[in-house]
Amino acid sequence: MQDTDILNKRIAILGSGNIGQSLARGLLRSRKIKPGHITLTRKHIELLGEFRKKGCLLTDNNEEAVLNSDFIIVAVRPEQAASLLSGIKKYLNSQKHILISTMTGINIKKIQSLVGVDIPIVRVMPNTALSIGESMTCIASFSIEEQYINQVKELFDLVGKTLILDEKDMIEATVLCGCGVAYFLRIIRAISQGGIEIGFHSHEAIQMAAQTAKGAATLLLASKKHPEEEIDKVTTPRGITIAGLNQMEHEGLSSAVIKGILASAEMAKKILSNFS
Numbered sequence: 001m002q003d004t005d006i007l008n009k010r011i012a013i014l015g016s017g018n019i020g021q022s023l024a025r026g027l028l029r030s031r032k033i034k035p036g037h038i039t040l041t042r043k044h045i046e047l048l049g050e051f052r053k054k055g056c057l058l059t060d061n062n063e064e065a066v067l068n069s070d071f072i073i074v075a076v077r078p079e080q081a082a083s084l085l086s087g088i089k090k091y092l093n094s095q096k097h098i099l100i101s102t103m104t105g106i107n108i109k110k111i112q113s114l115v116g117v118d119i120p121i122v123r124v125m126p127n128t129a130l131s132i133g134e135s136m137t138c139i140a141s142f143s144i145e146e147q148y149i150n151q152v153k154e155l156f157d158l159v160g161k162t163l164i165l166d167e168k169d170m171i172e173a174t175v176l177c178g179c180g181v182a183y184f185l186r187i188i189r190a191i192s193q194g195g196i197e198i199g200f201h202s203h204e205a206i207q208m209a210a211q212t213a214k215g216a217a218t219l220l221l222a223s224k225k226h227p228e229e230e231i232d233k234v235t236t237p238r239g240i241t242i243a244g245l246n247q248m249e250h251e252g253l254s255s256a257v258i259k260g261i262l263a264s265a266e267m268a269k270k271i272l273s274n275f276s
Contacts (some may be wrong), residue, residue, distance in 0.1 A: 006154050007032055010067035012062040014062050014084060015076030016040040019102050020126060023073065025131040028054055030147075033158070039189035043151075049189055049260045064241050066091045071155065073100045076192045078271060081106050085114040087270065094119045098148055102126065104174055105271035108141065108167060124156060129179045135160030138173035171272060173262045 001183045006227045013020040024040055027033045035055030040048050052058050059065055076084055081103055092099065098120045101111055108121050108223065115121075121144070126137040136208055137156040141149055149164065156162045165173055188209045195205030219230060235242040 006151055008071040010037045011071045012039045012065035013073045013075055014041050016042045020075035022128045022130040022254050024051055024135050030158040033088055039069055041065050062088050063091050072097050074149055075102045078103050078106050082114055087116055089115040092117045092119050100124055100152055120144045122152045125178050127178050130159045133159050136177045137162045138177055140167040140170050171268045174268050175261055179264050
């Protein structure tokens with residue numbers, strides 16, 4: 001039986017690009033995982049200097065990282081999956097390791113076929129807000145003991161909120177959570193540009209837009225109400241808020257956002273078909 005105390009686990013992040021580095025930053029920020037328990041791999045490890053200074057272990061050897069870790073987090077691009085997994089499969093230990101994938105569009109069945117080892121495999125879809133402990137991370141697996149899912153959930157609870165889903169829903173989770181950060185940043189950018197149009201300097205408009213967006217999201221999470229209930233509180237008859245909202249809707253705001261989400265979902269399904 002595995003030790004279920006995640007604070008004692010050693011973590012290997014294989015492929016430390018944007019998501020891998022964001023996860024490492026978030027884990028370090030939580031102060032729950034010792035820096036020396038985190039190993040990051042990358043072909044050019046000189047790009048990971050900030051993590052060496054913080055006490056993490058760095059290597060360009062994935063096999064070495066696997067041998068010295070308990071959680072194996074595969075954070076490479078989908079097209080790199082076959083090469084990486086074939087390189088580490090003989091070092092995987094079903095009594096020790098949990099394999100965690102952040103790869104878009106590669107399902108657990110495919111990962112299992114690539115490693116050829118009977119090992120717990122869990123898919124996660126976080127976003128880059130991992131780095132500040134504010135990710136929305138969706139988690140999925142099947143046919144493994146609940147303890148493994150719980151360990152992965154506990155790990156990612158250190159860097160934000162988590163939600164356990166059926167694996168069939170992970171494509172859609174990728175769109176809402178993984179891509180969603182970019183959607184909201186683009187909306188904040190648009191609002192800040194409007195702020196510049198009405199007289200504010202860029203840095204002022206961005207600060208006001210970003211903090212207002214943060215407040216709106218926090219308010220919604222705290223109240224657990226439908227967004228329209230909170231919107232109703234700031235829309236008065238013949239008021240300035242409803243005038244702006246109606247103009248945005250006339251220009252297709254909601255429709256454009258929905259169509260964008262659908263376009264991302266279609267692209268994600270194409271990626272899945274390429275790697276299934």
